[in-house]
Amino acid sequence: MGATDAVMKLLQPGDEVITGNDLYGGSYRIFTKIYMKYGIKFHFLDLSKPENIQPYINDKTKLVWIETPTNPTMQIVDIEGIAKITKANNILLTVDNTFASPYLQNPIDLGADIVMHSVTKYIGGHSDVVMGALLVNDDELYKNLWFIYNACGATPGPQDAFLVLRGIKTLHLRMKAHCENGARVASYLKNHPKIDKIYWPGFEDHPNHDVAKKQMRDFGGMVSITIKDADLQETYRVASKFKVFTLAESLGGVESLIKHPTSMTHGSIPKEEREKVGVTDNLLRLSVGVEDIDDLLADLEQALS
Numbered sequence: 293m294g295a296t297d298a299v300m301k302l303l304q305p306g307d308e309v310i311t312g313n314d315l316y317g318g319s320y321r322i323f324t325k326i327y328m329k330y331g332i333k334f335h336f337l338d339l340s341k342p343e344n345i346q347p348y349i350n351d352k353t354k355l356v357w358i359e360t361p362t363n364p365t366m367q368i369v370d371i372e373g374i375a376k377i378t379k380a381n382n383i384l385l386t387v388d389n390t391f392a393s394p395y396l397q398n399p400i401d402l403g404a405d406i407v408m409h410s411v412t413k414y415i416g417g418h419s420d421v422v423m424g425a426l427l428v429n430d431d432e433l434y435k436n437l438w439f440i441y442n443a444c445g446a447t448p449g450p451q452d453a454f455l456v457l458r459g460i461k462t463l464h465l466r467m468k469a470h471c472e473n474g475a476r477v478a479s480y481l482k483n484h485p486k487i488d489k490i491y492w493p494g495f496e497d498h499p500n501h502d503v504a505k506k507q508m509r510d511f512g513g514m515v516s517i518t519i520k521d522a523d524l525q526e527t528y529r530v531a532s533k534f535k536v537f538t539l540a541e542s543l544g545g546v547e548s549l550i551k552h553p554t555s556m557t558h559g560s561i562p563k564e565e566r567e568k569v570g571v572t573d574n575l576l577r578l579s580v581g582v583e584d585i586d587d588l589l590a591d592l593e594q595a596l597s
Contacts, residue, residue: 293322295424295425297322298426301444302355303355307332307355309332312357312367313569316557320558339367340367340500349377355385358371360397361493361512364571366515371399374403385404389407389408389409392508393409395509400428406428407428409427415463418455419542470544470581476585481515485520487596488518489517489518490515490516492514493512514543517576518570519574527552527573528555531576533595534595536548536590542579544579546581548578548583551579554566
């Protein structure tokens with residue numbers, strides 16, 4: 293959130309931001325509860341096609357902020373397609389690359405100006421650090437962000453930095469395992485009788501699968517599902533039955549986590565807004581870890597049954 297906040301502080305009252313309609317709840321919260329009251333206007337759009345942003349661009353548009361894959365419905369946004377439009381209009385493009393990690397996706401190579409990572413997740417990789425990162429490839433932008441970072445104080449301590457330097461050494465090994473296990477879990481759940489919908493960009497019928505295939509090296513370890521015919525209490529019951537998956541917020545660590553977005557990370561988004569994009573009370577998000585795949589599949593089966 294400190295990293296996100298630093299990017300927002302590049303803006304002035306009256307500026308406009310175009311962003312997606314499926315966002316990490318913390319991003320939505322800081323946009324609507326903090327920066328709207330300072331006179332910054334936000335447009336929350338369906339970004340499945342780059343051209344969807346065109347009608348909202350005007351001389352006040354200063355930033356496009358996208359996630360891909362999105363949290364939690366795994367929408368895929370065409371980074372290169374969006375970047376062509378933002379560059380033609382002199383607009384900054386920031387990509388939240390947390391779900392993919394730099395091992396699977398490199399937005400600056402695709403035309404982004406700023407890449408944001410929640411380092412807490414895959415880059416740290418062990419669920420023991422809270423940190424954000426901004427990556428740029430422009431000296432002036434770097435100086436502006438460095439000034440904000442230094443002036444406003446969202447700076448990590450040395451122990452956090454040490455933990456991330458330790459974790460990043462195994463990023464390539466961990467991501468291979470996350471992708472492999474994620475694919476197995478998604479395939480197992482796709483035709484499970486208790487599952488209504490499944491969101492994983494590796495499926496050929498997933499919206500914008502071709503874009504994901506083009507801009508990502510693999511499809512990651514994040515999988516979201518909806519429980520068939522489940523109300524809020526039944527979804528809670530299922531979520532609490534896991535033994536290998538831990539019911540918790542966060543993601544991207546070596547251990548598998550399961551969480552309920554509407555009561556956890558996305559609780560700050562109004563119900564009617566989150567349900568428009570499929571973030572319903574019966575949706576669960578899985579961060580598939582690196583444990584033995586048979587243990588994970590057995591845990592899914594016992595919890596769902």
